[in-house]
Amino acid sequence: MKLFEELKTRNVSFKNRIVMPPMAIAKADEKGYITDDILDYYQEKTKDKLFSTVIVEHNFVEARGKASNNQVSIADDSCIDGLKKLSDLIKKNESTAVVQISHAGSSTNSNIIGESPVGPSRIKKQSQKQASLPRELNIEEIKEIEDSFAEAAFRAKEAGFDGVEIHSAHGYLLDQFLSAITNKRTDQYGGDINCRISIHL
Structure with missing residues:
Protein backbone atom coordinates (compact mmCIF):
# COMPACT_ATOMS: atom_id res chain seq x y z
CA MET A 1 0.00 0.00 0.00
CA LYS A 2 1.48 3.37 -1.08
CA LEU A 3 0.37 5.02 2.18
CA PHE A 4 3.19 3.28 4.02
CA GLU A 5 5.82 3.52 1.28
CA GLU A 6 8.83 5.78 1.66
CA LEU A 7 8.79 9.01 -0.35
CA LYS A 8 12.09 10.61 -1.31
CA THR A 9 12.65 14.18 -2.42
CA ARG A 10 15.90 15.91 -3.27
CA ASN A 11 16.51 17.04 0.32
CA VAL A 12 14.22 15.03 2.59
CA SER A 13 13.06 11.41 2.83
CA PHE A 14 9.64 10.66 4.31
CA LYS A 15 9.18 7.22 5.85
CA ASN A 16 5.53 7.11 4.73
CA ARG A 17 2.76 9.35 3.37
CA ILE A 18 1.06 10.05 6.73
CA VAL A 19 1.29 13.68 7.85
CA MET A 20 0.05 15.41 11.00
CA PRO A 21 -1.37 18.76 9.85
CA PRO A 22 -1.00 22.02 11.78
CA MET A 23 -3.68 22.39 14.44
CA ALA A 24 -3.68 25.49 16.65
CA ILE A 25 -3.89 24.50 20.31
CA ALA A 26 -3.24 27.93 21.90
CA LYS A 27 -0.91 26.64 24.62
CA ALA A 28 2.01 29.07 24.24
CA ASP A 29 2.70 31.55 27.02
CA GLU A 30 1.74 35.21 26.78
CA LYS A 31 4.89 36.00 24.75
CA GLY A 32 4.36 33.11 22.37
CA TYR A 33 7.10 30.91 23.80
CA ILE A 34 6.91 27.12 23.77
CA THR A 35 5.53 25.70 27.05
CA ASP A 36 5.57 22.29 28.69
CA ASP A 37 1.90 21.96 27.69
CA ILE A 38 2.88 22.24 24.03
CA LEU A 39 5.70 19.72 24.41
CA ASP A 40 3.36 17.32 26.21
CA TYR A 41 0.77 17.68 23.44
CA TYR A 42 3.21 16.87 20.64
CA GLN A 43 4.72 14.04 22.67
CA GLU A 44 1.29 12.48 23.05
CA LYS A 45 0.56 12.87 19.32
CA THR A 46 3.90 11.51 18.08
CA LYS A 47 4.89 8.87 20.63
CA ASP A 48 3.57 6.01 18.45
CA LYS A 49 5.96 7.11 15.69
CA LEU A 50 3.27 6.85 13.01
CA PHE A 51 3.73 10.17 11.19
CA SER A 52 6.39 10.71 8.56
CA THR A 53 5.95 14.44 9.05
CA VAL A 54 4.56 16.70 11.76
CA ILE A 55 3.60 20.24 10.76
CA VAL A 56 3.61 22.42 13.86
CA GLU A 57 0.75 24.90 14.25
CA HIS A 58 1.02 28.41 12.86
CA ASN A 59 3.71 30.66 14.33
CA PHE A 60 3.37 34.42 13.89
CA VAL A 61 6.27 36.06 12.07
CA GLU A 62 5.84 39.53 13.60
CA ALA A 63 3.82 41.03 16.45
CA ARG A 64 1.25 42.66 14.13
CA GLY A 65 0.56 39.23 12.65
CA LYS A 66 -0.45 37.48 15.88
CA ALA A 67 -3.84 35.85 15.29
CA SER A 68 -4.88 34.97 18.83
CA ASN A 69 -3.78 34.85 22.43
CA ASN A 70 -1.34 32.05 23.29
CA GLN A 71 -0.32 31.56 19.65
CA VAL A 72 3.27 30.39 19.15
CA SER A 73 5.81 33.01 18.06
CA ILE A 74 8.73 32.74 15.68
CA ALA A 75 9.04 36.54 15.52
CA ASP A 76 12.46 36.96 17.13
CA ASP A 77 15.57 35.01 18.09
CA SER A 78 14.44 34.55 21.70
CA CYS A 79 11.94 31.97 20.40
CA ILE A 80 14.58 29.64 18.96
CA ASP A 81 15.49 27.71 22.12
CA GLY A 82 11.91 26.68 22.82
CA LEU A 83 11.27 25.77 19.20
CA LYS A 84 14.45 23.68 19.25
CA LYS A 85 13.03 21.61 22.13
CA LEU A 86 9.93 20.99 20.04
CA SER A 87 11.75 20.02 16.85
CA ASP A 88 14.04 17.70 18.86
CA LEU A 89 10.99 15.98 20.39
CA ILE A 90 9.36 15.47 17.00
CA LYS A 91 12.55 14.07 15.46
CA LYS A 92 13.16 11.80 18.44
CA ASN A 93 9.78 10.28 17.64
CA GLU A 94 10.98 9.61 14.09
CA SER A 95 9.10 12.31 12.20
CA THR A 96 10.26 15.08 9.92
CA ALA A 97 9.61 18.43 11.61
CA VAL A 98 7.98 21.31 9.71
CA VAL A 99 6.63 24.55 11.14
CA GLN A 100 3.86 26.68 9.67
CA ILE A 101 4.59 30.42 9.58
CA SER A 102 1.86 33.03 9.30
CA HIS A 103 0.68 36.61 9.52
CA ALA A 104 -2.97 37.21 10.44
CA GLY A 105 -3.30 40.59 8.74
CA SER A 106 -6.83 41.91 9.27
CA SER A 107 -7.94 38.61 10.80
CA THR A 108 -6.67 39.75 14.19
CA ASN A 109 -7.84 42.67 16.33
CA SER A 110 -6.44 45.45 18.46
CA ASN A 111 -7.13 43.57 21.70
CA ILE A 112 -4.58 40.97 20.63
CA ILE A 113 -1.90 43.09 18.94
CA GLY A 114 -2.35 46.44 20.71
CA GLU A 115 -2.86 48.43 17.51
CA SER A 116 -5.07 48.50 14.45
CA PRO A 117 -4.79 45.40 12.23
CA VAL A 118 -3.17 45.78 8.82
CA GLY A 119 -4.11 44.51 5.39
CA PRO A 120 -3.45 45.03 1.69
CA SER A 121 -6.46 47.38 1.50
CA ARG A 122 -8.94 49.06 3.88
CA ILE A 123 -11.48 46.26 3.58
CA LYS A 124 -13.02 44.33 6.46
CA LYS A 125 -12.87 40.57 6.55
CA GLN A 126 -16.38 39.66 5.46
CA SER A 127 -16.60 36.38 7.36
CA GLN A 128 -16.05 38.08 10.74
CA LYS A 129 -18.90 40.25 11.98
CA GLN A 130 -16.71 41.88 14.63
CA ALA A 131 -13.77 42.47 12.28
CA SER A 132 -11.98 45.80 12.44
CA LEU A 133 -11.35 47.96 9.39
CA PRO A 134 -7.64 47.34 8.72
CA ARG A 135 -5.06 49.99 7.99
CA GLU A 136 -3.64 49.66 4.47
CA LEU A 137 0.01 48.67 4.43
CA ASN A 138 2.48 50.89 2.61
CA ILE A 139 5.23 49.50 0.37
CA GLU A 140 7.94 49.78 3.03
CA GLU A 141 5.80 47.85 5.52
CA ILE A 142 5.11 45.11 2.97
CA LYS A 143 8.85 44.74 2.40
CA GLU A 144 9.30 44.45 6.17
CA ILE A 145 6.71 41.67 6.32
CA GLU A 146 8.44 39.85 3.47
CA ASP A 147 11.66 40.07 5.48
CA SER A 148 9.80 38.82 8.58
CA ILE A 181 -12.00 40.77 -2.89
CA THR A 182 -9.64 42.08 -0.20
CA ASN A 183 -6.83 43.42 -2.40
CA LYS A 184 -7.81 46.59 -4.25
CA ARG A 185 -4.29 48.00 -4.54
CA THR A 186 -3.16 49.75 -7.73
CA ASP A 187 0.61 49.36 -7.18
CA GLN A 188 2.88 46.36 -7.83
CA TYR A 189 1.09 44.37 -5.09
CA GLY A 190 -2.39 44.68 -6.59
CA GLY A 191 -4.25 44.27 -9.86
CA ASP A 192 -3.84 41.02 -11.77
CA ILE A 193 -2.98 37.69 -10.16
CA ASN A 194 0.74 38.03 -10.88
CA CYS A 195 0.88 41.28 -8.92
CA ARG A 196 -1.34 40.01 -6.11
CA ILE A 197 1.09 37.14 -5.46
CA SER A 198 4.15 39.40 -5.45
CA ILE A 199 4.35 39.20 -1.66
CA HIS A 200 4.33 35.38 -1.86
CA LEU A 201 7.06 35.31 -4.45
Whole structure:
Protein backbone atom coordinates (compact mmCIF):
# COMPACT_ATOMS: atom_id res chain seq x y z
CA MET A 1 0.00 0.00 0.00
CA LYS A 2 1.48 3.37 -1.08
CA LEU A 3 0.37 5.02 2.18
CA PHE A 4 3.19 3.28 4.02
CA GLU A 5 5.82 3.52 1.28
CA GLU A 6 8.83 5.78 1.66
CA LEU A 7 8.79 9.01 -0.35
CA LYS A 8 12.09 10.61 -1.31
CA THR A 9 12.65 14.18 -2.42
CA ARG A 10 15.90 15.91 -3.27
CA ASN A 11 16.51 17.04 0.32
CA VAL A 12 14.22 15.03 2.59
CA SER A 13 13.06 11.41 2.83
CA PHE A 14 9.64 10.66 4.31
CA LYS A 15 9.18 7.22 5.85
CA ASN A 16 5.53 7.11 4.73
CA ARG A 17 2.76 9.35 3.37
CA ILE A 18 1.06 10.05 6.73
CA VAL A 19 1.29 13.68 7.85
CA MET A 20 0.05 15.41 11.00
CA PRO A 21 -1.37 18.76 9.85
CA PRO A 22 -1.00 22.02 11.78
CA MET A 23 -3.68 22.39 14.44
CA ALA A 24 -3.68 25.49 16.65
CA ILE A 25 -3.89 24.50 20.31
CA ALA A 26 -3.24 27.93 21.90
CA LYS A 27 -0.91 26.64 24.62
CA ALA A 28 2.01 29.07 24.24
CA ASP A 29 2.70 31.55 27.02
CA GLU A 30 1.74 35.21 26.78
CA LYS A 31 4.89 36.00 24.75
CA GLY A 32 4.36 33.11 22.37
CA TYR A 33 7.10 30.91 23.80
CA ILE A 34 6.91 27.12 23.77
CA THR A 35 5.53 25.70 27.05
CA ASP A 36 5.57 22.29 28.69
CA ASP A 37 1.90 21.96 27.69
CA ILE A 38 2.88 22.24 24.03
CA LEU A 39 5.70 19.72 24.41
CA ASP A 40 3.36 17.32 26.21
CA TYR A 41 0.77 17.68 23.44
CA TYR A 42 3.21 16.87 20.64
CA GLN A 43 4.72 14.04 22.67
CA GLU A 44 1.29 12.48 23.05
CA LYS A 45 0.56 12.87 19.32
CA THR A 46 3.90 11.51 18.08
CA LYS A 47 4.89 8.87 20.63
CA ASP A 48 3.57 6.01 18.45
CA LYS A 49 5.96 7.11 15.69
CA LEU A 50 3.27 6.85 13.01
CA PHE A 51 3.73 10.17 11.19
CA SER A 52 6.39 10.71 8.56
CA THR A 53 5.95 14.44 9.05
CA VAL A 54 4.56 16.70 11.76
CA ILE A 55 3.60 20.24 10.76
CA VAL A 56 3.61 22.42 13.86
CA GLU A 57 0.75 24.90 14.25
CA HIS A 58 1.02 28.41 12.86
CA ASN A 59 3.71 30.66 14.33
CA PHE A 60 3.37 34.42 13.89
CA VAL A 61 6.27 36.06 12.07
CA GLU A 62 5.84 39.53 13.60
CA ALA A 63 3.82 41.03 16.45
CA ARG A 64 1.25 42.66 14.13
CA GLY A 65 0.56 39.23 12.65
CA LYS A 66 -0.45 37.48 15.88
CA ALA A 67 -3.84 35.85 15.29
CA SER A 68 -4.88 34.97 18.83
CA ASN A 69 -3.78 34.85 22.43
CA ASN A 70 -1.34 32.05 23.29
CA GLN A 71 -0.32 31.56 19.65
CA VAL A 72 3.27 30.39 19.15
CA SER A 73 5.81 33.01 18.06
CA ILE A 74 8.73 32.74 15.68
CA ALA A 75 9.04 36.54 15.52
CA ASP A 76 12.46 36.96 17.13
CA ASP A 77 15.57 35.01 18.09
CA SER A 78 14.44 34.55 21.70
CA CYS A 79 11.94 31.97 20.40
CA ILE A 80 14.58 29.64 18.96
CA ASP A 81 15.49 27.71 22.12
CA GLY A 82 11.91 26.68 22.82
CA LEU A 83 11.27 25.77 19.20
CA LYS A 84 14.45 23.68 19.25
CA LYS A 85 13.03 21.61 22.13
CA LEU A 86 9.93 20.99 20.04
CA SER A 87 11.75 20.02 16.85
CA ASP A 88 14.04 17.70 18.86
CA LEU A 89 10.99 15.98 20.39
CA ILE A 90 9.36 15.47 17.00
CA LYS A 91 12.55 14.07 15.46
CA LYS A 92 13.16 11.80 18.44
CA ASN A 93 9.78 10.28 17.64
CA GLU A 94 10.98 9.61 14.09
CA SER A 95 9.10 12.31 12.20
CA THR A 96 10.26 15.08 9.92
CA ALA A 97 9.61 18.43 11.61
CA VAL A 98 7.98 21.31 9.71
CA VAL A 99 6.63 24.55 11.14
CA GLN A 100 3.86 26.68 9.67
CA ILE A 101 4.59 30.42 9.58
CA SER A 102 1.86 33.03 9.30
CA HIS A 103 0.68 36.61 9.52
CA ALA A 104 -2.97 37.21 10.44
CA GLY A 105 -3.30 40.59 8.74
CA SER A 106 -6.83 41.91 9.27
CA SER A 107 -7.94 38.61 10.80
CA THR A 108 -6.67 39.75 14.19
CA ASN A 109 -7.84 42.67 16.33
CA SER A 110 -6.44 45.45 18.46
CA ASN A 111 -7.13 43.57 21.70
CA ILE A 112 -4.58 40.97 20.63
CA ILE A 113 -1.90 43.09 18.94
CA GLY A 114 -2.35 46.44 20.71
CA GLU A 115 -2.86 48.43 17.51
CA SER A 116 -5.07 48.50 14.45
CA PRO A 117 -4.79 45.40 12.23
CA VAL A 118 -3.17 45.78 8.82
CA GLY A 119 -4.11 44.51 5.39
CA PRO A 120 -3.45 45.03 1.69
CA SER A 121 -6.46 47.38 1.50
CA ARG A 122 -8.94 49.06 3.88
CA ILE A 123 -11.48 46.26 3.58
CA LYS A 124 -13.02 44.33 6.46
CA LYS A 125 -12.87 40.57 6.55
CA GLN A 126 -16.38 39.66 5.46
CA SER A 127 -16.60 36.38 7.36
CA GLN A 128 -16.05 38.08 10.74
CA LYS A 129 -18.90 40.25 11.98
CA GLN A 130 -16.71 41.88 14.63
CA ALA A 131 -13.77 42.47 12.28
CA SER A 132 -11.98 45.80 12.44
CA LEU A 133 -11.35 47.96 9.39
CA PRO A 134 -7.64 47.34 8.72
CA ARG A 135 -5.06 49.99 7.99
CA GLU A 136 -3.64 49.66 4.47
CA LEU A 137 0.01 48.67 4.43
CA ASN A 138 2.48 50.89 2.61
CA ILE A 139 5.23 49.50 0.37
CA GLU A 140 7.94 49.78 3.03
CA GLU A 141 5.80 47.85 5.52
CA ILE A 142 5.11 45.11 2.97
CA LYS A 143 8.85 44.74 2.40
CA GLU A 144 9.30 44.45 6.17
CA ILE A 145 6.71 41.67 6.32
CA GLU A 146 8.44 39.85 3.47
CA ASP A 147 11.66 40.07 5.48
CA SER A 148 9.80 38.82 8.58
CA PHE A 149 8.74 35.66 6.73
CA ALA A 150 12.30 35.09 5.49
CA GLU A 151 13.76 35.66 8.97
CA ALA A 152 11.17 33.31 10.48
CA ALA A 153 12.18 30.60 8.00
CA PHE A 154 15.81 31.08 8.99
CA ARG A 155 14.90 30.79 12.68
CA ALA A 156 13.03 27.58 11.91
CA LYS A 157 16.20 26.19 10.37
CA GLU A 158 18.24 27.35 13.36
CA ALA A 159 15.74 25.59 15.62
CA GLY A 160 16.25 22.30 13.79
CA PHE A 161 13.12 22.16 11.63
CA ASP A 162 13.39 20.43 8.27
CA GLY A 163 11.09 22.88 6.51
CA VAL A 164 8.43 25.56 6.72
CA GLU A 165 4.87 25.74 5.46
CA ILE A 166 3.77 29.24 4.51
CA HIS A 167 0.20 29.94 5.63
CA SER A 168 -1.72 31.50 2.74
CA ALA A 169 -5.31 30.51 3.53
CA HIS A 170 -8.21 31.14 5.94
CA GLY A 171 -8.33 34.86 5.21
CA TYR A 172 -4.91 35.57 6.72
CA LEU A 173 -2.63 38.26 5.28
CA LEU A 174 -1.15 36.36 2.34
CA ASP A 175 -4.63 35.16 1.40
CA GLN A 176 -5.85 38.76 1.66
CA PHE A 177 -3.22 39.80 -0.89
CA LEU A 178 -4.12 36.88 -3.15
CA SER A 179 -7.85 37.63 -3.16
CA ALA A 180 -9.24 40.30 -5.49
CA ILE A 181 -12.00 40.77 -2.89
CA THR A 182 -9.64 42.08 -0.20
CA ASN A 183 -6.83 43.42 -2.40
CA LYS A 184 -7.81 46.59 -4.25
CA ARG A 185 -4.29 48.00 -4.54
CA THR A 186 -3.16 49.75 -7.73
CA ASP A 187 0.61 49.36 -7.18
CA GLN A 188 2.88 46.36 -7.83
CA TYR A 189 1.09 44.37 -5.09
CA GLY A 190 -2.39 44.68 -6.59
CA GLY A 191 -4.25 44.27 -9.86
CA ASP A 192 -3.84 41.02 -11.77
CA ILE A 193 -2.98 37.69 -10.16
CA ASN A 194 0.74 38.03 -10.88
CA CYS A 195 0.88 41.28 -8.92
CA ARG A 196 -1.34 40.01 -6.11
CA ILE A 197 1.09 37.14 -5.46
CA SER A 198 4.15 39.40 -5.45
CA ILE A 199 4.35 39.20 -1.66
CA HIS A 200 4.33 35.38 -1.86
CA LEU A 201 7.06 35.31 -4.45
